[in-house]
Every structure is written in structure tokens, then in C-alpha cells.
Amino acid sequence: MGKELQKLRARKEVRKRLDAIDSRRDMCLVIHYSCESFYDIKDGRTPRVTSIAIREFESGQTTSFSIHKNAELKGVPLADITAKYDELEKEMLAEFYAYLKTKPDHSFIHWNMRDINYGFQAIEHRYRVLKGEPVSVADGKKIDLARELVALFGVKYAPHGGSGRLHSLMEMNDITAKDALTGAGEAEAFERQEYVKLHQSTLRKVDVVANLLDRVLDGSLKTKATWGDQHGFHPVAVIEWINEHWLYAGLTIVALLLGFYVTFKDMI
Template structure:
């Protein structure tokens, strides 16, 4: 399949998934989390989790777990969290996965949570490392809004920049970045043990993702995409379709021949 036809297929698939989410909003959960920067880890281990937030798209109700809440529940002063991190992280993750068990059919809308570096697998792996057993969310219950926007509007819908497309699309749509830290800011906050700030950033980002999802569904999301990308059409797609479907190519050729024949008869 040609490049432009592939784009059209991906756009159609993304729109179909979004329509399904829109029809059952009460079953859509927005999820995001914060963690230690995986770029700064030199010993090969996976990043420690600091907080996770899940927001119901329909009601706006948000469930969250965080390392500083786990510390408070265990009577550990916030300035001593790093000394007890593994134990506190395990309890935090067990609380999160216990919550997941209560939402067995819901759909999770996320932003780039798709691999062992940053994603569901990373969270699952952390609990396994700490001696626990995670609840696995099936892939068909996950929808990556970041990839969905690319499928709908093309890679040029927002510049990646230094802070990533989430912050860029927020700027384009005048969505305030209050409390939403960039990747570099989150890494610094973790190094300085500012766990409350990281939790606030996670809560803000699930709110932002919900906002972007809402604007995508109602058609009000502003992007920097070209007209062709915004409307899911490119002239090259017609050429690719004609090449892949010989019947239509034959009809087009017959049309050209008939047209030329008519001109010749007219000249005679």
C-alpha cells in the first residue's frame, strides 16, 4: 500500500477508535504517570515510579497514587523517602494495581505510554522487580492519543521542540502549562526529591490529555497541520489508489481514449 493510502487507513482507524471512546465516555480513563528520568540511569535498571493518576473522562473524578502519599501512610517523613524508596514504591504500585482490578473493561487513553522505558510495561516491570504481581491491561484497551493525533493530522500538527508535542499543542491551543512539568523539569524534580511537585504535574497532565481529547472529539483542536493533513486528503493518494486498483486505472484510460477519439472526430 502506498504512503498516502497508508496514512488514510491509519486516519480512518484512529477516527473509529475515537468515535468509540466518545460513545462510551464513562468507560474512558485518562492515565499518566511520572518517574525517574530513564536518560540519567547508568546501571541499566528501570526508572522508579513517583506518581500515577487516572481520570474518568465522563465524570472528571481522578484516582491517584504517589510516593509521598505512600510515605505519609507509612509514617515516613518526606525528607526520608529516598531511604525507604523500594518499600514505599512497592506499596504505591500495589495500591495502583489493586485499583486496576476494579476497572476490568475500561479503555485507557494515554500519551506515549507504549514501551518498557515509559508505559504500562514499565509500571508492570517495576512491581515485578519489587516482588509484586501486576494486573496486566490488554493492548486493545489502550489508546495512545499522541499517535492518534499524528494519524489524524500528520506529524506536523505540532512541533516536537525541546519539551515534546504535548507542550507544543498546549501552547497552540492556549492551554495553561501550570504545574505541568517538562521532561527536563521532572528529571530535576526527582533529583531534588520534589515528589509533591511531580504528583501535581501528573495530575495536571491527565487534565491536559482530557482537554486535548475533548477538543479532538468536538473538532475544535487547533493544529499547525496543512489543509491536506487536516482533511485527510492528498492528491497522491488518488494516484496510489489508481495504481493499486487496475480496474479504475483501466476505466481512466478508456475515458482518456474516448475523450481523444471525440476530439479527433470533431476535427474531421
């Protein structure tokens, strides 16, 4: 199959998934989390998780899990969190996975949470390292909005810049960046043990992803995609389709020519 036809079919599949989300908003959860910067880790371990937020797409209600909240419940001062980090992190992740057990049929919309560096796998692995038993979310229940937007609008729909496409989309769509830290900002906050700031950033970003999803569904999302990118039109796709369906295309042309002949034969 030609490259442009593949893009058209991928866009069609994305639209089907988005229609399914729109029809069952009550079964969709938007998830985001913050963690230690994986770029700064030198010993090969997975990054420590600092906070996780899950927003019910239909109601907007948000459930969150964070290191500093668990520390507060146990009477651990913020200054002492580092010394008890593993213990607090394990308790936080235990609560997170207990929550997941109550949502076995829900779909999870996320932003780039797709590998062992940053994603569901990374959280699962971190919990196993802490001797916990994670609950796996089926791949079919994970929807990466970042990848869906590329399929819908093309890679140039938003500049990556220094802060990533998420922040670019926020700027283009007049969504306030208050509390939403950049990747570099989150890494700095972790080093400074500013766990409350990291939690606020996680809450803000899960709200932003839900906001962007809403705009995609109602067609109001502003991007830098061209008309052709937005509507999936490319002349090469027509050529590829003809090459793949040459017999059907040939019969169509013959039918058109016969139609012209019948219509205009008296004028010939």
C-alpha cells in the same frame, strides 16, 4: 499499498477508535504517570515510579497514587522517603494494580506510554522487581493519543521543540501550563526529592491529555497541520489508488467517456 494510501487508511482507523471513545466515554480512562528520568540511569534498571493519575473521561473524577501520600500515611517524613523508597513504591503500585482489577473492560488513553522505558510495561516491570504481581492491560485497551494525532494530522501538526509536542499543543490551545513540568523539570524534581511537585505535575498532565482528547473529538483542537493533512488529501494518494485499482479505474473512465458520447453525440 502506497504510502499515502496507508496514511489514509490509518486515519480512517483512528477516526473509528475516536468515535468509539466518544460513544462510550464512561468506559474510558485517561492515565499519566511520573517517574525517575530514564536518561540518567546508568545501571540499566527501570526508572522508579513516583506518582500515577487516572481520570475518568466522562466525569472528570481523578484517582491518584503517589510516593508522598503513602509516606504520609505511614508517618515517614519527606526527608526520609529515599531511604524507604522501595517499600513505599511497592505499596503505591499494589494500590494501583488493585484499582486496575476493578476496571477490566475500560480503555486507557495515554500519552506515549508505550515501552519498557516509559509506559505500562515499565510500571509492570518495576512492580515485578519489587516482588509484586502486576495486572496487565490488554494492548487493545491502550490508546496512545500522541500517535493518534500524528496519524490524524501528520508529523508536523505540532513542533516537538525542547519540551515535546504535549507542551506545544498546550501553548497553541491556550491551556495553562501551571504545575505541568517538562521532562527535564521532572528529572530535576526527582533529584531534589520534590515528590509533591511531581504529583502535581502528573495530575495536571492527565487533565491536559483529557482536555486535548475532548478537543479532538469536538473538532476544536488547534494544530499546525495543513488543510491537506487535516483532511487526508494528497494527489499521490489518487495515483496510488489508480495503480492499485487499475481495472476499476479503467472501467470508470470508459463509463465516463460513454456518458459524454451519449450526451453530446448529436453535437458531434
